[in-house]
Amino acid sequence: MISAEFFCAELDRHGYGFFSGVPCSFLKGPFALLEQRGSYVPAPNEGIALSMAAGSELSGVKSAVLAQNSGLGNLLDPLTSLSMAYEIPLLLFVSLRGWPNAEDDEPHHAAMGAATIGVLESVGVAHGILKPTEQSLTALLARAEEERAHQRQFVILVPAKTVGTCDVPAKPSEALLDRRTAVTALARHLDGALVYSTTGMISRELFGVRDSGRNFYMQGSMGHAIGLGLGTALNRPDERVAVIDGDGAAVMHLGGLALVGERRPENLTHIVLDNGSYDSTGGQRTRGSSMRWADLALAAGYRTGETCRTEAEIDDHMAKVADLPGPHLIAVFIAKGGATPPRVTSAHTNAEVTARFKGEVALSRKDLP
Ligand SMILES: Cc1ncc(C[n+]2csc(CCOP(=O)(O)OP(=O)(O)O)c2C)c(N)n1
Known part of the structure; x- marks a missing residue:
């Protein structure tokens, strides 16, 4: 090594x-x-x-x-x-x-x-x-x-196991919420929605907290969860669609956010879990300063933009936007690190994730008047 x-x-x-x-x-x-x-x-x-x-x-x-x-x-x-x-x-x-x-x-x-x-x-x-x-x-x-x-x-x-790692003193985080608590709180408000989650720990956390056929765990394709959500929201206005993004992934292809603001699908909620880091690859810093997500979303054309720092704020805000036309952006500031959630692949192959999601969407289409 x-x-x-x-x-x-x-x-x-x-x-x-x-x-x-x-x-x-x-x-x-x-x-x-x-x-x-x-x-x-x-x-x-x-x-x-x-x-x-x-x-x-x-x-x-x-x-x-x-x-x-x-x-x-x-x-x-x-x-x-x-x-x-x-x-x-x-x-x-x-x-x-x-x-x-x-x-x-x-x-x-x-x-x-x-x-x-x-x-x-x-x-x-x-x-x-x-x-x-x-x-x-x-x-x-x-x-x-x-x-x-x-x-x-x-x-x-x-290749793997070629270069050694090293200890870096962790900077104390100001965020109160950990990822699991934040995802658990958000999931309470996502029953019935089609949910796309971003690559890495966030998808694993959603899977661990509330597995569902209406969840699409998008491992890989970093930055593209919002594209998935937009494509579905535009074509299925009868469905509520949510995207759970990471700050690193959202910034990787910020153009997706601009497109959401231009197309303005009323049924789309974009949630960004901002821990200021690429947690899934070792917690490296994403940016030196926090993004003003709410301002960014409103400037792009989203109908609402909000920032949450506590479970109570998530509950209040998710309940508030539930009946308002979107697109909504909700940034949730969370601490980096936390317990390692299970891998989605421990229970489902990627093909299974796709098949059961498509099955759920097809089922609800049949129910359309
Ligand atoms: C194009 C691309 N570059 C790099 C990676 C490696 N990678 C996987 S997850 C991840 C971090 C994602 O960061 P963020 O969206 O902030 O979520 P977090 O890991 O903090 O939950 C990175 C860099 C990748 N999957 N794809």
């Missing part, structure tokens, strides 16, 4: 001065150390991480991006049409979830796990797979230097 300290020291030795990315638990140690040192700027999505790193390179600072392979789709456009097209060299660390054996990881990583290396090869980006030794990191960074000499990019692929 390569220690996070050695990993960062090697980057220092090669003169890297700016880092951005979106976290993966495989790189938890480096994310924590780089953030502590102040040279890392968390990005809302991998494409912006890459374009920011390219801007940093243009300003004369050697830069690197750290990402999960699930984010490869987000970064391919600026990788190919910006960094490659304009000959801006960059170093990328991309974790290999779902590789080498898809069955050792969650099913939503299977396709990208198998495809990551081929995708890089098809666009012609040089890459190497990191082994859990210091020599391997040193050798791959030397290869990155060779590519850099020709204004080219280099991707270091990071």
Whole structure:
């Protein structure tokens, strides 16, 4: 195993001065150390991480991006049409979830796990797979230097258990609510609604608190729960639709929020659980300051926007908007961390989640007058 300290020291030795990315638990140690040192700027999505790193390179600072392979789709456009097209060299660390054996990881990583290396090869980006030794990191960074000499990019692929983690002192949270209490309180008001929940711990929490065929646990596709909710709300005005998002996921594709505000489906409620962190990948910071969600939603065109910090506020507000036309946005500030909820895949395959959800929706359609 390569220690996070050695990993960062090697980057220092090669003169890297700016880092951005979106976290993966495989790189938890480096994310924590780089953030502590102040040279890392968390990005809302991998494409912006890459374009920011390219801007940093243009300003004369050697830069690197750290990402999960699930984010490869987000970064391919600026990788190919910006960094490659304009000959801006960059170093990328991309974790290999779902590789080498898809069955050792969650099913939503299977396709990208198998495809990551081929995708890089098809666009012609040089890459190497990191082994859990210091020599391997040193050798791959030397290869990155060779590519850099020709204004080219280099991707270091990071499999599981290759880079060590490190302890980072936790900052005390001002939030009173924990995730389980917040989801339990929200679920009390979601009976009968079709509920889309975002990737990671939030879906697992909803599953643990109140499993239902009317819940669609969207593991993977970070930032796209609102798209699912909007698509259903527009096409089934007879259904109440709720989306339970994370702050990291909501910011990743904030354009979805703008679209909700433009289409204005009355039957859609968008809930954002804001813990200021990417809790599901190790609690890395999402933003330095809280988003003013209610202002943002109203500016985009939502009919109501509200912020809740306690269970009583959730109850009051969810009851208030139940009979008002939406779209509504409800941001709930919660503490990061908490007990680890069960995996949805311990009880249902993804295909089962889809089948029973579609069954529920079809059933209610038959009931339409
Ligand atoms: C495109 C993409 N990038 C990165 C990840 C890895 N990932 C999975 S869950 C997660 C954190 C989600 O954060 P947030 O929405 O704030 O919810 P929380 O984990 O805090 O509950 C990340 C970064 C991913 N699944 N997809």
